[in-house]
Amino acid sequence: MLVKRDAQATRARILAAATSEFAAYGIAGARVDRIAAGAQANKNMIYIYFGGKEQLFDAIFSAAIDQLLETVPIDVDDLPGYAGSLFDHAEQHPELSRLARWQGLERPPGLSLDAALSGTINKIKAIAAAQHAGTLARTLAPDQLLAMLLSIAMAWSAGVPELVDMDVTEEMTASRRAAVVWAIERLTVP
Amino acid sequence: MLVKRDAQATRARILAAATSEFAAYGIAGARVDRIAAGAQANKNMIYIYFGGKEQLFDAIFSAAIDQLLETVPIDVDDLPGYAGSLFDHAEQHPELSRLARWQGLERPPGLSLDAALSGTINKIKAIAAAQHAGTLARTLAPDQLLAMLLSIAMAWSAGVPELVDMDVTEEMTASRRAAVVWAIERLTVP
Numbered sequence: 001m002l003v004k005r006d007a008q009a010t011r012a013r014i015l016a017a018a019t020s021e022f023a024a025y026g027i028a029g030a031r032v033d034r035i036a037a038g039a040q041a042n043k044n045m046i047y048i049y050f051g052g053k054e055q056l057f058d059a060i061f062s063a064a065i066d067q068l069l070e071t072v073p074i075d076v077d078d079l080p081g082y083a084g085s086l087f088d089h090a091e092q093h094p095e096l097s098r099l100a101r102w103q104g105l106e107r108p109p110g111l112s113l114d115a116a117l118s119g120t121i122n123k124i125k126a127i128a129a130a131q132h133a134g135t136l137a138r139t140l141a142p143d144q145l146l147a148m149l150l151s152i153a154m155a156w157s158a159g160v161p162e163l164v165d166m167d168v169t170e171e172m173t174a175s176r177r178a179a180v181v182w183a184i185e186r187l188t189v190p
Numbered sequence: 191m192l193v194k195r196d197a198q199a200t201r202a203r204i205l206a207a208a209t210s211e212f213a214a215y216g217i218a219g220a221r222v223d224r225i226a227a228g229a230q231a232n233k234n235m236i237y238i239y240f241g242g243k244e245q246l247f248d249a250i251f252s253a254a255i256d257q258l259l260e261t262v263p264i265d266v267d268d269l270p271g272y273a274g275s276l277f278d279h280a281e282q283h284p285e286l287s288r289l290a291r292w293q294g295l296e297r298p299p300g301l302s303l304d305a306a307l308s309g310t311i312n313k314i315k316a317i318a319a320a321q322h323a324g325t326l327a328r329t330l331a332p333d334q335l336l337a338m339l340l341s342i343a344m345a346w347s348a349g350v351p352e353l354v355d356m357d358v359t360e361e362m363t364a365s366r367r368a369a370v371v372w373a374i375e376r377l378t379v380p
Contacts (some may be wrong), residue, residue, distance in 0.1 A: 007227050026295060029218040104351050105216060120352040139376075144369045147345045147353045155341040158348075161294050162310040163337045179334045186329075186376050 002051040014038040014046055019060045023095035027101040028056050058113055061099050065115040068096065074123045079149060084151035087180045090172060097157040120146070137190035145187070152183050159160035201239055203215050208236075209250045213285035216292040217247050221367060232266070248303055255305040258286065264313045266320035270374040276343035277370045281363060287347040324380040327380035337375070342373050 017038030021030045032053055036043040050056040072085045090097055124143050130136035140148065156163070156176055211220045222243055226233040240246040243315030262275045280287055314333050320326035330338065346353070346366055 006377060022282055026218070028215065028216070029296075095206065098295060100350070101295055104348075105288060105291055106219075117352050120350065140258075140369055140373075141365070143343075143353060147350065147371070148342055148349055150353075151341040151345040152338055155337045158294075160290070160310065160340055161308075163309050163333060163340075173284055176334060177332070183251070183338055183377055187373055189288075 010039070010045060011042050011049055014049065014056075015060055015063060016037045017041075017100075018046075018056050019064070019095060022057050022060060024096040027053065027106040030057070032056075045067035045084065054107075057103075057107075061103055062091070062113050062115045064096050064099055065113065065119060068093075069115070074126055076126045076136055079127075079136070079145075079188050080181045083149050083153045083184040084177055084181045086150070087156075087177050090154055094157060097154055101151065101158060123190050138189055139188060148187065149184055153180055155180070200229070200231050204231050204236055204239065204246075205250055205253060207231075208246050209254070209285060209289070212247050212250060212292065217244065217296040220247070222246075245295075247293075247297075251293055252303050254283070254289055255303065255309060256284050258283075259305070259309045264316055264346045266316045266326055268351055269317075269326070269335075269378050270371045271373040273339050273343045274367055274371045276348075276366050278348035279329070280344055281331040284347060287344055289302070291348060320329060329378060329380065338377065339374055343370055 014035065017035045018030075025031070030053060032043055032046055035056075038044060039046075041158065046056060068089060072089050074084070075082045080189065097132055112156055123160045127142040127145055131138045131142065139145070204225065207225045208220075211225045211228065217222070217260070220243060222233055222236055225246075226236060229236075236246060240249055258279060262272070262279050265272045275341065313336055317326065317332040319337055321328045
């Protein structure tokens with residue numbers, strides 16, 4: 001039992017260290033040595049537990065997506081509020097947008113993680129169902145509405161560097177959040 | 191004269207090869223050897239002309255931004271049309287969104303290229319002036335409107351991989367473009 005608990009703790013430390021390392025340096029730039037040192041773990045344990053660097057990246061990115069889906073479930077009856085919550089999550093987890101961009105740039109196109117893919121499909125289905133039921137306006141196709149909503153909610157966490165200032169006050173963040181919510185209202189009102 | 195023309199031709203071949211290399215592998219992942227081979231140039235010439243890998247990246251990214259600003263100037267009297275043209279440019283130059291993402295991830299925060307920074311400041315000023323003159327609705331703050339417009343126009347070139355399908359038909363592209371134009375209309379109508 002003690003050994004098992006130790007193994008779980010080691011695994012958790014590896015995942016935490018790997019998340020920081022991959023967010024900062026991406027997949028090609030990440031160093032398994034640094035992850036091992038950061039996790040106070042043996043480098044071999046990383047290969048034994050996860051298989052390799054790519055698999056370790058997929059594991060921590062899947063965990064980040066799972067956390068997002070759990071913390072911010074889609075609410076098709078309140079898409080503006082959902083966009084606002086996504087904005088909050090992105091503000092609180094700046095590593096997520098970095099991981100998502102590294103994933104898009106460095107993993108083979110077409111290779112989507114199960115967690116991300118099923119999450120996206122479920123969201124599109126939920127939007128389509130609400131549009132079909134008439135509780136949500138059919139202003140945009142479900143996948144297009146989702147793509148825009150995600151882009152708008154992430155505009156400041158993944159956007160143009162010149163627009164993502166270094167010194168952001170609480171007031172600026174609140175104003176951006178209000179703009180995101182307002183924009184999704186505008187795009188979904190019949 | 192012939193030597194000068196040769197030097198210009200070599201420089202142009204280096205820039206073209208570097209653009210492909212950086213778009214594919216990013217800054218850390220790019221190999222100067224491969225760029226030299228692709229440009230049929232001597233590796234030393236790259237260091238002599240550009241200084242180093244980071245400077246070479248900045249040179250090709252500046253050139254890509256300059257090309258964008260020249261091809262698609264902002265039109266504050268027709269922001270929906272401007273967003274549609276940005277969408278077209280992103281479709282025709284898939285390397286641009288990759289370069290922009292690598293830049294955001296790999297170059298130091300706060301370090302913005304002159305071309306990108308002055309382009310962004312000019313756009314914000316143009317939007318603010320149009321809002322002040324009353325020809326553009328004050329629905330959003332100028333920088334927020336620009337951030338959303340860029341995010342929406344780039345939603346499919348830089349967006350969630352699951353929503354950026356591999357087999358995109360001409361009809362799908364046309365429908366996405368129409369959605370982008372429609373969305374910016376909705377966000378700018380008083």
